[in-house]
Amino acid sequence: MTTHGHKKLRILIVASEVIPYAKTGGLADVAGALPKALLHQEPHTEVAVVMPKYGTIPDGKWGLKTRLTGLAVPMGMGEVYCDVLEGSTANGKAKVYFIHNSRYFDRDELYGTAEGDFGDNAERFAFFSRAVLEMLHRLDWFPDIIHCNDWQTGLIPLYLKKFYRDDPKLKGKYSGVRTLFTIHNLAYQGLFPKWVLPMTGIGWEDFGSNGLEFYDQVNYLKAGLVFSDALSTVSETYANEIQEPEMGNGLDGVLQDRGDDLYGIVNGVDYEDWDPATDKDIPARYTAATVVRKEESKKLLLTGQNLPYQEGVPVFGIVSRLSDQKGLDLISEIIEPFLSMDVRFVVLGTGDQRYHYLLEGMRTRFAHKLGVNFKFDNRLAKLIYAGSDLFLMPSRFEPCGLGQLISMKFGTIPIVRKTGGLADTIEDLSPDGKKGTGFMFEDYSGAELLGALKRAVDAFHQPKVWKAMVQRAMAQDFSWDASAKKYLELYHLILNKP
Numbered sequence: 001m002t003t004h005g006h007k008k009l010r011i012l013i014v015a016s017e018v019i020p021y022a023k024t025g026g027l028a029d030v031a032g033a034l035p036k037a038l039l040h041q042e043p044h045t046e047v048a049v050v051m052p053k054y055g056t057i058p059d060g061k062w063g064l065k066t067r068l069t070g071l072a073v074p075m076g077m078g079e080v081y082c083d084v085l086e087g088s089t090a091n092g093k094a095k096v097y098f099i100h101n102s103r104y105f106d107r108d109e110l111y112g113t114a115e116g117d118f119g120d121n122a123e124r125f126a127f128f129s130r131a132v133l134e135m136l137h138r139l140d141w142f143p144d145i146i147h148c149n150d151w152q153t154g155l156i157p158l159y160l161k162k163f164y165r166d167d168p169k170l171k172g173k174y175s176g177v178r179t180l181f182t183i184h185n186l187a188y189q190g191l192f193p194k195w196v197l198p199m200t201g202i203g204w205e206d207f208g209s210n211g212l213e214f215y216d217q218v219n220y221l222k223a224g225l226v227f228s229d230a231l232s233t234v235s236e237t238y239a240n241e242i243q244e245p246e247m248g249n250g251l252d253g254v255l256q257d258r259g260d261d262l263y264g265i266v267n268g269v270d271y272e273d274w275d276p277a278t279d280k281d282i283p284a285r286y287t288a289a290t291v292v293r294k295e296e297s298k299k300l301l302l303t304g305q306n307l308p309y310q311e312g313v314p315v316f317g318i319v320s321r322l323s324d325q326k327g328l329d330l331i332s333e334i335i336e337p338f339l340s341m342d343v344r345f346v347v348l349g350t351g352d353q354r355y356h357y358l359l360e361g362m363r364t365r366f367a368h369k370l371g372v373n374f375k376f377d378n379r380l381a382k383l384i385y386a387g388s389d390l391f392l393m394p395s396r397f398e399p400c401g402l403g404q405l406i407s408m409k410f411g412t413i414p415i416v417r418k419t420g421g422l423a424d425t426i427e428d429l430s431p432d433g434k435k436g437t438g439f440m441f442e443d444y445s446g447a448e449l450l451g452a453l454k455r456a457v458d459a460f461h462q463p464k465v466w467k468a469m470v471q472r473a474m475a476q477d478f479s480w481d482a483s484a485k486k487y488l489e490l491y492h493l494i495l496n497k498p
């Protein structure tokens with residue numbers, strides 16, 4: 001093996017969502033921003049990305065070109081075919097390949113609807129994973145590292161080891177390919193009944209405790225954890241937390257076994273996309289020096305929500321998936337005393353039906369203080385980041401979290417629970433008010449959240465403390481540079497492993 005020290009590194013990032021093409025959460029931000037960041041650090045790297053082509057990605061709009069047709073993908077039930085389209089990212093410097101199979105991916109949603117996950121997700125993402133590996137052969141382009149992300153890509157390391165690395169017919173073309181598997185959220189594992197296994201083409205010999213079996217079910221994420229050459233997750237705290245039973249989602253043992261190969265690299269923010277100084281979606285652009293102009297966004301935000309604007313009244317915002325993870329149950333627990341204070345509160349999110357009902361109910365009771373929006377809307381998200389004074393993120397767990405980083409850039413102070421990436425990126429306001437970038441509470445309890453909210457409102461009403469805090473938050477640098485350097489180091493480390 002070469003040491004790869006001087007060789008041009010080839011990286012293939014595989015993800016089920018990538019901005020600007022498809023997004024439901026932070027994974028898309030990461031997969032979209034990482035190529036650019038890697039190329040910025042090491043311009044000689046070759047970076048490509050691959051994702052499914054969903055029904056929501058019109059070829060025309062993005063100028064996608066057909067790159068491969070009739071790509072045969074071996075599945076348990078026989079060959080299934082797809083085309084591969086090609087687009088680009090990172091200002092045209094990285095290719096994006098789209099796996100195009102209408103039956104699996106020509107839908108308006110990525111993984112399911114509000115009623116639940118699609119019934120054929122096991123098949124969709126087994127197909128996607130295998131198609132990625134087949135595509136390389138047809139493109140005659142073999143990366144040094146396949147950087148897999150989350151359960152949708154979990155079978156890739158297994159398929160690679162079983163069917164590609166050592167197959168003599170493939171003449172060693174895949175033998176140098178290594179895998180990194182990144183966990184963006186351990187709570188989503190791709191768990192399916194074991195009868196899906198024959199469909200994947202994987203034999204029962206790999207359905208064991210050392211394989212992808214998990215309490216007698218098939219677990220795609222576990223396949224990634226077990227068969228990849230190295231693992232990473234998106235903050236150091238989360239990397240430690242998931243090796244403990246409380247946060248391990250049943251996989252803490254597996255993660256402990258692989259503890260020496262598990263790294264924590266915090267996500268960056270792409271400040272080309274997230275910057276109030278250049279943002280066209282907000283009514284008045286601003287920097288730290290002109291942060292008073294946030295007020296324009298605030299007025300527009302509240303008008304749009306039918307809430308009365310009043311100078312000196314703090315506005316709280318949320319942009320989030322509405323799931324148990326994000327602390328919605330805590331918020332509902334304390335919403336009454338919270339909204340009894342002189343505040344405004346704007347929520348944007350989609351997710352569990354029961355949180356929709358719950359928030360809907362609260363709005364009727366607090367019509368002049370609360371605005372709720374059940375949709376995915378990038379523009380409204382920007383307006384909330386810009387037009388709020390405080391951003392709520394009381395997560396039960398949080399692998400990294402982007403909302404708190406984005407909000408700091410917009411001069412909006414995050415209120416977070418001390419967990420995962422939130423603990424790594426936010427500093428609690430010190431008692432003398434001279435240090436800190438947010439408000440942090442430790443126990444997952446309504447009382448502690450309410451305490452943090454009260455402290456936040458108090459601080460908001462002390463202009464000197466508040467202004468200095470906003471300046472500190474805006475000066476934080478979570479750009480991708482440092483994180484991209486760490487990923488490059490990790491890629492090299494994987495390639496230099498015996």
Ligand code: ADP
Nearest residue numbers: 025026320321349375376377378381401402403
């Ligand atoms: P997660 O990936 O767990 O959902 P993150 O904080 O890592 O959470 O990333 C969430 C990303 O998705 C952020 O960029 C946030 O602004 C965005 N987002 C979440 N919900 C919405 C929504 N309803 N509309 C627009 N953007 C959203």
